[in-house]
Amino acid sequence: MVRLTDDEALRLAIALAREALExxxxxxxxxxxxxxxxxxxGERNRAESGEDGDYVPDALLHAEMNLATWAxxxxxxxxxxxxxxFCSGEPCAMCAVAWAIVGLGGVVFASSxxxxxxxxxxxxxxxxxxxxxxxxxxxxPHIPARGPLAGWD
Numbered sequence: 001m002v003r004l005t006d007d008e009a010l011r012l013a014i015a016l017a018r019e020a021l022e023x024x025x026x027x028x029x030x031x032x033x034x035x036x037x038x039x040x041x042g043e044r045n046r047a048e049s050g051e052d053g054d055y056v057p058d059a060l061l062h063a064e065m066n067l068a069t070w071a072x073x074x075x076x077x078x079x080x081x082x083x084x085x086f087c088s089g090e091p092c093a094m095c096a097v098a099w100a101i102v103g104l105g106g107v108v109f110a111s112s113x114x115x116x117x118x119x120x121x122x123x124x125x126x127x128x129x130x131x132x133x134x135x136x137x138x139x140x141p142h143i144p145a146r147g148p149l150a151g152w153d
Contacts, residue, residue, distance in 0.1 A: 003037035009086035010110050010149070012042055016063065017088035020044035023053070028089050030063040032071065035082030035105075040075075043067050063087065064095035068102045080104050089116050090147060093132075093139045100140040107136065109147035 004012075009031050016029025028045040046061035064087060071080050083105045085091070090109045091099060099107065113133050136145055 004033055004039055005037075006086070006108060006149075009033055009039070009084075010088075010108065012039070013063075013086045013088045014110060016042050016044040020046070020049075020063070023049045025049050028063050028087065030067055030085055030087035032067045033084050033086060034079065040083070041067060041070055043070075060094070062092065062095050064091045065098050068095070068098040068104065071104055072102050077103055084108060089113070090145075091136050093134045093136075096136040096139040096143070100143055104143075106144035106146070108149070109136075109145070110149055112148040115148060 012031045013029045016031070017027045018029070020029055021027040023044075023046075025045045025048045029042065030044075031042040032040045034040055043063040043066040045063050046066070047059050048055075048057050050056040050058055051061060064085060067085065071083065075083070080103050085099065085104065085107045087107065087109045089111050090113045091107060092113070113135050117133055136143070
């Protein structure tokens with residue numbers, strides 16, 4: 001059995017974020033790891049390219065939301081609580097709520113919501129849009145979270 005380190009899991013998530021960006025989607029990726037450190041599944045944001053690349057935009061197709069949905073159908077509640085989500089960026093409020101409702105374990109993220117907003121404003125000259133950019137711990141404070149991690153900014 002191959003156990004992923006935190007660094008390896010984050011590298012996979014960031015590779016998926018790069019893949020999302022290259023497909024025209026917002027640059028977010030995430031991987032789900034079980035309690036033994038085994039990779040269960042990886043996803044990327046598909047909000048613009050759509051499900052299966054059909055290019056039907058769907059604002060709900062965030063990497064973290066896709067993994068929460070997958071976990072609901074493929075893992076029992078005990079397995080879900082032992083999972084850790086490794087993601088390129090701090091989960092948005094929608095994804096944090098989904099993560100809490102589904103009963104998944106901790107989250108490790110490379111960059112924070114605050115960092116993302118600074119970068120977005122710097123490179124695109126615009127803010128987050130219609131929704132207040134809440135940090136994950138503001139929305140789902142009982143979920144163990146680590147990030148932003150030093151060296152990934």
